Amino acid sequence: MSSTADVAQTLAPSSQRDQDPLPSAAIAAPIDGTTPSASTTDATASSALSHDASGRQPAAASSRAAELASTKMSLYGALKRFPDFPIPGINFIDIMPLFQDPVIHLALLRALELQVLEFSAALAGNASLAKPDVVVGLDARGFLFGPSLALRLNASFVPVRKQGKMPGPCVTAAYEKEYGTDYFQMQEGAVKPGQKVLVVDDIIATGGSAAAAGALVKQLGGELIGYLFILEIPFLKGRDKLEGVPTVTLLETDD
Numbered sequence: 001m002s003s004t005a006d007v008a009q010t011l012a013p014s015s016q017r018d019q020d021p022l023p024s025a026a027i028a029a030p031i032d033g034t035t036p037s038a039s040t041t042d043a044t045a046s047s048a049l050s051h052d053a054s055g056r057q058p059a060a061a062s063s064r065a066a067e068l069a070s071t072k073m074s075l076y077g078a079l080k081r082f083p084d085f086p087i088p089g090i091n092f093i094d095i096m097p098l099f100q101d102p103v104i105h106l107a108l109l110r111a112l113e114l115q116v117l118e119f120s121a122a123l124a125g126n127a128s129l130a131k132p133d134v135v136v137g138l139d140a141r142g143f144l145f146g147p148s149l150a151l152r153l154n155a156s157f158v159p160v161r162k163q164g165k166m167p168g169p170c171v172t173a174a175y176e177k178e179y180g181t182d183y184f185q186m187q188e189g190a191v192k193p194g195q196k197v198l199v200v201d202d203i204i205a206t207g208g209s210a211a212a213a214g215a216l217v218k219q220l221g222g223e224l225i226g227y228l229f230i231l232e233i234p235f236l237k238g239r240d241k242l243e244g245v246p247t248v249t250l251l252e253t254d255d
């Protein structure tokens, strides 16, 4: 009899495709290859993202793109899938191996930073957009990298949790996901009215979880400036539920 480990398969790289941009200058992050610090500013990001007078990307931008492409290949290589988990018919994509090896873990965080910079670059100069004040991570896998990413972006981290896990007054949203119904909550006051919020999670499948989180952010008065995911399953059309909010994913697979 085969164990679940036996049926785990490494994901093959899928083709890259255009993705909706995150807002310009929305997210400041270190791009110079040094250890990220919490003092990175919008000015740091926007100067690094500027195109030169001829309209070409500066060397820093193209080397960032090359680094991102190569890192994505490594990340794909670490993912595994498990057919018929947690229920028959679901091809479960396991992101946990990304955190088992410190080298891959670091590469993931770096790739997330680079990805948001890539899309920020596409809209550089749009003054109405700003870096997030808050990174909101979804229970439970969004907690694995949300706080680390928030630190790199010099933003706060706030959780969205499954119902009944947090004390005090909460706002609640019901949602459907690929394999069932659930309820998400945020603590009242966790996001202040007018704060710019980036919602992050490991996977967007049907988009139900992410849409519910976005609804909670808006209920608290936050400005939802974007979504960021490690992996998208495009055939499930999760983006359709996100109402045109800028959405970035590092990787994708329909397999």
Ligand SMILES: O=P(O)(O)OC[C@H]1O[C@H](OP(=O)(O)OP(=O)(O)O)[C@H](O)[C@@H]1O
Pocket: 138, 139, 140, 141, 142, 176, 177, 178, 179, 182, 201, 202, 203, 204, 205, 206, 207, 208, 209, 210, 238
């Ligand atoms: O796009 P959707 O169809 O909503 O599916 C995506 C969500 O499903 C998974 O979480 P899950 O609810 O299984 O919880 P977990 O993170 O606690 O394992 C995943 O981590 C996403 O949050």
Ligand SMILES: Nc1ncnc2[nH]cnc12
Pocket: 090, 091, 092, 093, 094, 177, 178, 179, 203, 205, 206
């Ligand atoms: N296919 C899938 N694999 C892993 N996590 C998921 N969350 C929703 N769908 C999933």
